[in-house]
Amino acid sequence: MDKITLGTRNVSVAFPGVKALSNVDFEISTGEIRALVGANGAGKSTLMKVLAGANPSYTGEVYENGQVVDIRTPLAAKRMGIQIVYQEVDTALIPTFTVAENVMLNETILHGRGMMNWHKINKQAREVLDRLQINVNVKTLVQNLSLAQKQMVLIARAIQSKCNFLLLDEPTAPLSDTETRELFMLVRHLRETENIAIVFISHRIGEVIQICDSYTVMRNGEIVDTTAITPETTSREIVEKMLGRSFSESFPKEETTIGDVVLEVDNLSGADGKVDGVSLHVRSGEIIGIAGLVGAGKSELCKTLFGAYKATGGSIRLHGKELRMKIPSHAVKNGLALVPEERRKEGVMVSENVAFNLSAASLRKHSVASFLNRPSINANAKRFVDDLGIVTPSITQVVKNLSGGNQQKVSVGKWLAADCSVYIFDEPTKGVDVGAKREIFHLINDIAKQGNAVIYASCENAEILSITDRVYVMFDGRVTAELVTKDTNEDEIMFYAVGSEHASA
Ligand code: ADP
Ligand code: MG
Numbered sequence: 494m495d496k497i498t499l500g501t502r503n504v505s506v507a508f509p510g511v512k513a514l515s516n517v518d519f520e521i522s523t524g525e526i527r528a529l530v531g532a533n534g535a536g537k538s539t540l541m542k543v544l545a546g547a548n549p550s551y552t553g554e555v556y557e558n559g560q561v562v563d564i565r566t567p568l569a570a571k572r573m574g575i576q577i578v579y580q581e582v583d584t585a586l587i588p589t590f591t592v593a594e595n596v597m598l599n600e601t602i603l604h605g606r607g608m609m610n611w612h613k614i615n616k617q618a619r620e621v622l623d624r625l626q627i628n629v630n631v632k633t634l635v636q637n638l639s640l641a642q643k644q645m646v647l648i649a650r651a652i653q654s655k656c657n658f659l660l661l662d663e664p665t666a667p668l669s670d671t672e673t674r675e676l677f678m679l680v681r682h683l684r685e686t687e688n689i690a691i692v693f694i695s696h697r698i699g700e701v702i703q704i705c706d707s708y709t710v711m712r713n714g715e716i717v718d719t720t721a722i723t724p725e726t727t728s729r730e731i732v733e734k735m736l737g738r739s740f741s742e743s744f745p746k747e748e749t750t751i752g753d754v755v756l757e758v759d760n761l762s763g764a765d766g767k768v769d770g771v772s773l774h775v776r777s778g779e780i781i782g783i784a785g786l787v788g789a790g791k792s793e794l795c796k797t798l799f800g801a802y803k804a805t806g807g808s809i810r811l812h813g814k815e816l817r818m819k820i821p822s823h824a825v826k827n828g829l830a831l832v833p834e835e836r837r838k839e840g841v842m843v844s845e846n847v848a849f850n851l852s853a854a855s856l857r858k859h860s861v862a863s864f865l866n867r868p869s870i871n872a873n874a875k876r877f878v879d880d881l882g883i884v885t886p887s888i889t890q891v892v893k894n895l896s897g898g899n900q901q902k903v904s905v906g907k908w909l910a911a912d913c914s915v916y917i918f919d920e921p922t923k924g925v926d927v928g929a930k931r932e933i934f935h936l937i938n939d940i941a942k943q944g945n946a947v948i949y950a951s952c953e954n955a956e957i958l959s960i961t962d963r964v965y966v967m968f969d970g971r972v973t974a975e976l977v978t979k980d981t982n983e984d985e986i987m988f989y990a991v992g993s994e995h996a997s998a
Contacts, residue, residue: 641672
């Protein structure tokens with residue numbers, strides 16, 4: 494089998510205000526699997542899009558076997574056997590078509606044959622899936638497939654067309670552990686059976702080391718290194734190259750007064766497997782962080798603690814007493830508050846007014862028999878609007894008319910009114926501006942100062958470092974590290990968040 498080489502020479506791509514790629518020289522040959530790694534925004538997707546003909550405005554040269562080629566359309570790339578699978582699989586599939594129709598889409602629709610030969614389509618699709626050892630019924634509608642199966646259908650489509658170069662842009666990001674393993678097996682199988690080159694973009698560095706032959710690191714639109722993967726290759730060296738520095742810096746934080754353990758979680762599993770054997774504890778006056786990438790299971794953990802997702806194993810003890818939580822109202826009665834990530838859907842009732850929202854978690858306090866006590870609700874609202882500095886023309890304003898930051902304060906205020914002892918915040922600063930962020934931090938600090946226990950889940954490691962006392966890092970539903978905030982830093986959190994290895998403080 495002849496080796497084919499595809500490369501870029503001096504390729505640059507600029508977007509308004511951003512240099513996405515600067516003079517990139519990248520080369521790959523059939524028969525190898527190359528990992529392409531780098532922090533968010535490093536330029537990985539942009540480079541892949543150049544090779545896939547989806548970035549026609551690049552400058553510099555793309556070459557195949559030393560010959561300069563012009564790849565300015567996806568069709569031009571496909572003709573050269575360059576196939577790309579983007580992370581947003583749904584946009585590339587037709588949900589109401591069968592697996593076979595989607596696998597054979599290029600043949601049937603793009604090549605515009607008059608009559609459909611269904612028998613042949615099904616047969617060819619089945620052959621491709623068998624060849625790849627993908628176990629999916631060709632007659633299933635794509636809309637009924639899991640995300641991982643959809644990825645595989647797209648890979649099958651790529652392979653059944655002319656394919657010398659398969660570019661996979663973060664195929665594993667939304668997948669579970671088991672799904673990821675299946676995809677990895679498929680990629681390995683491809684390497685053994687097909688003479689193609691695969692570029693594999695993934696943040697799962699630990700796993701990348703296992704399937705790729707070499708890795709290329711990008712940082713700020715440039716390639717900083719390309720190295721073969723050997724048994725000596727470590728996640729740490731790759732992460733350090735991604736970040737461009739070693740794990741030396743630390744950010745000291747002020748000491749706080751911390752009391753007894755309030756909430757103790759032992760080996761908790763649930764949320765349909767998205768929470769997997771998590772143990773943690775939080776003390777009175779303490780703020781613990783739950784760090785991890787998107788999809789690591791942080792929200793699922795928060796909701797399982799709160800009882801909104803089903804726990805299937807392990808225990809939760811509050812002030813030493815084991816909780817039996819079946820539905821969220823039990824958690825509330827026990828003194829657990831959750832400020833959820835999707836506040837517009839779950840945290841506040843956007844069509845209700847400020848006063849009603851602020852008393853929603855403590856209605857029993859504001860009712861006599863089954864009648865709501867208006868004066869009590871209004872007094873409660875006035876107090877929290879003042880205390881939290883909620884900017885609203887009046888307490889009867891409908892919440893959807895407030896800014897994001899003020900909606901978030903309402904969402905927090907409703908729990909303060911309910912006198913809880915454990916406060917769980919899930920991405921509380923998402924979508925709020927810098928000013929509101931500072932106020933929310935201030936608020937959370939106050940909650941801890943009053944002797945409450947606080948759990949703070951966030952993807953923003955800098956925020957975690959500035960507000961917490963200890964950090965649990967999650968990867969794939971598990972806790973991969975417990976770190977003391979004053980002794981750690983963003984790099985170290987990142988190191989464990991990509992599943993590099995396990996550690997405990
Ligand atoms: P990565 O895939 O490594 O996360 P990208 O290639 O997506 O990085 O992005 C590289 C840089 O280019 C980022 O700063 C990103 O914001 C910017 N960028 C990417 N695509 C566009 C676009 N279509 N318009 C403007 N800026 C873009
Ligand atoms: Mg990308």
